Amino acid sequence: xxxxxxxxxxxxxxxxxxxxxxxxxxxxxxxxxxxxxxxxxxxxxxxxxxxxxxxxxxxxxxxxxxxxxxxxxxxxxxxxxxxxxx
Numbered sequence: 001x002x003x004x005x006x007x008x009x010x011x012x013x014x015x016x017x018x019x020x021x022x023x024x025x026x027x028x029x030x031x032x033x034x035x036x037x038x039x040x041x042x043x044x045x046x047x048x049x050x051x052x053x054x055x056x057x058x059x060x061x062x063x064x065x066x067x068x069x070x071x072x073x074x075x076x077x078x079x080x081x082x083x084x085x086x
Contacts, residue, residue, distance in 0.1 A: 009017065080086055
């Protein structure tokens, strides 16, 4: 990839250069993430603690969603009963 002066490039060339740079950065980041999670051997304690924290947060959000759904079903059943739509 060439690093030409952006002011000497046309609009399309500047846009293409910006897209190429974005793609390159995304490829490097995704490769770093793949390398990090594909490492063999024992996982480092920080990563295990972070994974456990993410799991706990997911369970809390799932619990909130379940409680909200049950409340909705109760409200729906009471409303249908009150209106005599059963």
